[in-house]
Amino acid sequence: MTDSPSQWAHSGLTCRDLTERVSEYLDDNISILTKVRIGLHLASCAHCRTYVQQIDLVSSVLNSLPNLYPPPMNRLRLHQQFATRYSD
Amino acid sequence: MNADIAMYTESIGHFPSMSRTSPVVKSSGLTKAEDTVLARLRRGDEGAFDELVNQHHGALIRMAMGYVADREVAEEVVQDTWMAVIESLDRFEGRSSLRTWICGILIHKAKDRGVPEKRHTTFSAFESYDDDSEEAVDPSRFQQTGELAGHWAFPPQPWDDRTPEKLLASRQAVNAMQQAIEALPTTLKEVLILRDVEGVDAKDVCEMLKITETNLYVRLHRARERVRVAVETAIG
Ligand SMILES: [Zn+2]
Numbered sequence: 402m403t404d405s406p407s408q409w410a411h412s413g414l415t416c417r418d419l420t421e422r423v424s425e426y427l428d429d430n431i432s433i434l435t436k437v438r439i440g441l442h443l444a445s446c447a448h449c450r451t452y453v454q455q456i457d458l459v460s461s462v463l464n465s466l467p468n469l470y471p472p473p474m475n476r477l478r479l480h481q482q483f484a485t486r487y488s489d
Numbered sequence: 490m491n492a493d494i495a496m497y498t499e500s501i502g503h504f505p506s507m508s509r510t511s512p513v514v515k516s517s518g519l520t521k522a523e524d525t526v527l528a529r530l531r532r533g534d535e536g537a538f539d540e541l542v543n544q545h546h547g548a549l550i551r552m553a554m555g556y557v558a559d560r561e562v563a564e565e566v567v568q569d570t571w572m573a574v575i576e577s578l579d580r581f582e583g584r585s586s587l588r589t590w591i592c593g594i595l596i597h598k599a600k601d602r603g604v605p606e607k608r609h610t611t612f613s614a615f616e617s618y619d620d621d622s623e624e625a626v627d628p629s630r631f632q633q634t635g636e637l638a639g640h641w642a643f644p645p646q647p648w649d650d651r652t653p654e655k656l657l658a659s660r661q662a663v664n665a666m667q668q669a670i671e672a673l674p675t676t677l678k679e680v681l682i683l684r685d686v687e688g689v690d691a692k693d694v695c696e697m698l699k700i701t702e703t704n705l706y707v708r709l710h711r712a713r714e715r716v717r718v719a720v721e722t723a724i725g
Contacts, residue, residue, distance in 0.1 A: 415639025417631045421624060424710035428691055430702070448644035455645055456710075459666070459717045462653045463685040466667060469547035475568045479542065480535060483575050487533030 412441035416449050423456050523587040530578055542571060545588060548686040549595050555675035555682075556599035566602050570595045589693045592683055596697060625707075625714040645717075646725055661723045669719035673712055680705055681712035 419442050425431045426439050443450050471479070519527065529537035549570060553563035573594050581590060630643045648656070656662050673681065679698060683689040684705075689697070695705050 415631075416641045416644075417624075417626070417628070417639040420626045420714075421710065424713060425706045428706075430691060430706070448641040451645045451647050454651065455648065455717050455721070456713050458648075458651065458653060458656060459720060460685045460713050462656050463666070463670075463681070463716070464688060465653065465657055466547065466663065466670075466686070468543065469550050470543060471546055471568065471571075472564065475564065476542070479568070479571050479575065480538070482572060483535060483538050484533070486575050487531065487578075 412438045412445075414438050414442045416442075416446060416452075419443075419446075419449050420452055423453055424460075426453070427457055427460070518585045518589075519583045519587060524583075527578075527581070527583065527587060538575075541574075541587075545591055545687070548682055549591070551670060551686065552592070552595060552679060552682045553599045554671065555673070555678040557602060562602065563599075566599050567595065569598050569602075573598070585693060586689070588687050589689050589697070592687055592689060593697055596679070623711070625711040627718075645721060648720075648724060656720070659724060662720050665719040665723035666716050669716045673715060677708050677712040677715070680708045681716070684709055685713070 419439055422431065422435065422439060426436065429436075431439075443453065470476070526537055526541060530541065546567065549567045550560070550563050553566045554560065557563050557566060570591065574591055581587075585593070630641065632638050632640045632642045670678065670681065680694060680700075683694045683697065684691065691702065691705060694700075695702055698705075700708075
């Protein structure tokens with residue numbers, strides 16, 4: 402779908418306005434009116450659809466970044482403490 | 490473990506989950522999985538403790554790095570956090586989720602430990618982030634004048650690798666994301682890590698950081714946009 406400024410204007414939101422609201426939109430934490438306006442804009446604006454997808458993608462992969470672990474000595478001390486505290 | 494921390498963190502109440510990704514939260518504030526983990530921990534199950542550490546250590550380190558000078562100090566702060574978790578596990582009432590509680594302890598300890606050290610670094614170079622009215626997306630990417638003012642001038646180009654798996658398989662993209670997170674000022678870093686890395690509910694994040702929901706979304710979105718731009722630059 403190509404951009405259609407007439408429809409995009411119809412939503413009352415510019416791309417610039419929309420991009421600022423994307424995180425609330427993805428959390429579904431916006432008023433129904435704003436949600437409808439964003440929906441209208443997205444229906445006619447491929448660039449903003451791409452933008453929303455990219456923000457959604459980035460936010461959803463952040464919990465899968467390579468893990469970090471404590472240094473072995475630290476872990477050992479934690480284990481000792483845990484064992485002391487919770488062994489019967 | 491001092492009583493302050495227990496009160497501070499236990500004061501974070503339960504709110505209905507609004508997250509797209511968070512598992513279902515029961516009325517106690519704990520997910521079923523967390524309930525099981527907590528029971529195992531209290532029985533002294535070292536495997537459960539290891540899993541807990543493995544699951545959260547990275548996020549805690551990344552968050553601590555927002556407050557303290559270097560990785561070494563961050564490890565100490567996180568170690569203190571784990572010690573406090575061990576010490577107070579049996580007093581944890583489960584009114585917030587386990588991860589929210591652990592993150593609350595971390596923030597408390599990191600602030601105690603870190604702020605003065607961080608102030609002495611080049612941190613002030615980021616002062617502008619405190620202005621929550623600043624736009625997330627670089628304004629020069631939009632048309633400035635005419636009928637199309639506010640419309641994209643330099644729109645985002647679709648990424649070929651659109652699935653999470655493919656994005657995570659790209660070493661360039663992962664490095665770019667990690668570096669972008671590391672470079673975030675503390676106020677942006679803490680919301681991004683709590684919300685997206687740890688999956689803490691939006692309302693709990695607001696409560697922990699004493700910010701409004703409007704602030705949260707301004708900061709969260711600015712942080713996500715910086716990470717997005719980093720990926721865009723790396724693979725675009
Ligand atoms: Zn648009």
